[in-house]
Amino acid sequence: MTGPRLLLRGAAIGDTTADSGLVHLQGQAIYIRDGLIAWYGPEAKLPSGLRPDQEIELGARLVTPGLVDCHTHLVYAGKRVGDFVHRLAGSRYEEISSGGGGIASTVAATRAASEEALFEGAKARLERMSGYGATTVEIKSGYGLDARTEEKILRVARRLGGIGIAEVRTTFLGAHAMPPGYQRSKEDYLREMAEEVLPRLISEGLVDAVDAFCAEIAFGTKELEIYYLAAKRLGLPVKAHLDQLTETGGGALLARMGAASADHLEYSGTETIAELASAGTVAVLLPGAYYFLRESRAPDVATLRAAGVPMAVATDHNPGTSPLESLPLAMNMACLLFGLTPAEALRGATANAARALGLADRGAIAKGMRADLAVWDADTPAELSYNIGFSPLHSTFVKGAICREDSRRTDANERT
Numbered sequence: 001m002t003g004p005r006l007l008l009r010g011a012a013i014g015d016t017t018a019d020s021g022l023v024h025l026q027g028q029a030i031y032i033r034d035g036l037i038a039w040y041g042p043e044a045k046l047p048s049g050l051r052p053d054q055e056i057e058l059g060a061r062l063v064t065p066g067l068v069d070c071h072t073h074l075v076y077a078g079k080r081v082g083d084f085v086h087r088l089a090g091s092r093y094e095e096i097s098s099g100g101g102g103i104a105s106t107v108a109a110t111r112a113a114s115e116e117a118l119f120e121g122a123k124a125r126l127e128r129m130s131g132y133g134a135t136t137v138e139i140k141s142g143y144g145l146d147a148r149t150e151e152k153i154l155r156v157a158r159r160l161g162g163i164g165i166a167e168v169r170t171t172f173l174g175a176h177a178m179p180p181g182y183q184r185s186k187e188d189y190l191r192e193m194a195e196e197v198l199p200r201l202i203s204e205g206l207v208d209a210v211d212a213f214c215a216e217i218a219f220g221t222k223e224l225e226i227y228y229l230a231a232k233r234l235g236l237p238v239k240a241h242l243d244q245l246t247e248t249g250g251g252a253l254l255a256r257m258g259a260a261s262a263d264h265l266e267y268s269g270t271e272t273i274a275e276l277a278s279a280g281t282v283a284v285l286l287p288g289a290y291y292f293l294r295e296s297r298a299p300d301v302a303t304l305r306a307a308g309v310p311m312a313v314a315t316d317h318n319p320g321t322s323p324l325e326s327l328p329l330a331m332n333m334a335c336l337l338f339g340l341t342p343a344e345a346l347r348g349a350t351a352n353a354a355r356a357l358g359l360a361d362r363g364a365i366a367k368g369m370r371a372d373l374a375v376w377d378a379d380t381p382a383e384l385s386y387n388i389g390f391s392p393l394h395s396t397f398v399k400g401a402i403c404r405e406d407s408r409r410t411d412a413n414e415r416t
């Protein structure tokens with residue numbers, strides 16, 4: 001692919017280093033060729049002989065790696081305002097689920113929705129996420145729980161990746177819950193998903209990774225073993241929603257599977273964390289769900305940090321437990337509710353989130369990386385974790401293409 005050669009001038013680069021420190025460099029230029037960062041450095045040291053098709057003056061704006069939202073359930077129909085009201089009146093998430101609300105109600109609405117309606121709903125959300133700086137968004141299935149609807153969701157997710165708002169990575173979440181009315185056992189259901197449904201979805205090019213909800217109200221580690229083994233045999237990275245509501249002891253299974261990520265982890269103890277560390281698994285922290293469910297137990301960030309487990313931050317966007325679209329707000333919550341530093345939050349939404357998706361080509365500003373960038377009207381990288389309910393985003397670049405510009409702000413700048 002050969003896009004235009006772009007030279008971004010007057011950039012302040014905000015990035016993170018492997019030891020989670022913040023990098024903040026003024027007076028930088030970034031040269032983009034073939035959708036990749038071909039060069040970056042002080043403008044004063046710009047190599048001679050660059051032949052950009054277009055130069056863009058950023059006026060000292062902050063440029064960070066494009067944000068990576070590595071955990072969302074973006075494609076669904078219906079809302080769960082009723083669940084929200086019941087929870088405010090004192091019901092627990094588990095009670096609402098067993099009473100026919102929860103995941104089952106979103107499954108019913110998603111099965112009934114047309115592919116076009118699902119696409120339009122998710123496209124609007126993706127556009128808003130892009131407006132908060134996301135350039136890569138992972139999308140899980142899991143609101144179908146039958147072959148036809150899981151495929152419908154993943155087809156919509158793939159289509160969303162093709163419209164130039166953000167790159168989309170797809171995850172099969174057949175093991176999200178038992179399908180309502182299913183007569184046979186959990187093992188039978190997972191075997192069917194892993195051995196019949198998954199291979200077909202893969203052959204259609206619809207799946208990049210495989211996820212499961214490891215919880216008392218969903219699936220246990222013994223049942224999940226066959227499901228994960230099938231995914232591994234088919235060459236896909238695996239991940240899990242782990243220890244969101246209680247401790248499950250699933251860390252050992254995930255470590256054995258070499259899981260790319262373990263997500264939530266509110267109830268994970270020291271042993272689970274050591275298992276994740278041994279497998280190089282990324283801990284994906286989802287403060288939106290913690291906040292929305294009014295959880296009181298936060299993931300043990302101090303132990304994750306001490307064990308050297310890379311921490312990512314994501315929105316977990318879904319209608320039931322985290323109707324959150326702003327990754328910067330998730331970063332803010334990760335700092336205030338979970339105790340991350342702003343540097344850890346930024347790394348969590350860039351380099352470590354990319355790693356949770358098995359993507360080594362993005363998440364940092366470096367030569368040879370994809371030119372996925374977010375440009376902000378912000379003075380320092382820590383400021384991205386500071387705002388609440390407001391995004392200072394100016395524009396994003398996805399693989400070197402400008403895919404969003406806030407026209408109001410551009411107009412205002414042109415007037416000055």
Ligand code: NIG
Nearest residue numbers: 103213241289316318320321
């Ligand atoms: O990540 N925990 C399971 N899955 C979602 C919630 C899904 C739902 O309630 O619709 C989550 O929080």
Ligand code: FE
Nearest residue numbers: 071073241316
């Ligand atoms: Fe989730």
